[in-house]
Amino acid sequence: MYKLKIKENEYEIKFGYKPTLKANLVSRMASAGNNINQGEGQDANLSKVEDMLLLIPEIILVGLQKSHKEEFGYDYETGEGKEAALDKVFGMMDDYFDEEGADILKLYNELQNEMLNEGFLKSMFQREMAEQKKKKSNKKAS
Secondary structure, three states, X not given: OEEXXXXXXXXXXXXXXXXXXXXXXXXXXXXXXXXXXXXXXXXXXXXXXXXXXHHHHHHHXXXXXXXXXXXXXXXXXXXXXXXHXXXXXHHHHHHHHHOOOOOHHHHHHXXXXXXXXXXXXXXXXXXXXXXXXXXXXXXXXX
């Protein structure tokens, strides 16, 4: 379990099966991870960083479902309550970036590592990363 400390609050991030899959988090993180590691022009890299900045609050929201559902919970099936919960996480991100030493890549990597340490996600995530790389290789070969 990953502990995220923001100001005086500590949040336990743990990826539950259903919220992770309903949010398509595995494929989205694999895609973001592959995209950020591709060396391209500055404009493309800025766009990829923006995509990652938008994805991180969703990753955190999914990770908060297990231990902080009373504050950040939403209906996985209908999406009801998700925007309100996501707004709270965006507020948390504002607080995170106000702190000295805030590092978005470090945070993303720590969240990704937490996902990889979870038993049921580890093999799924690794397969998805391999599939994303294969698709990129096939596009370049064309």
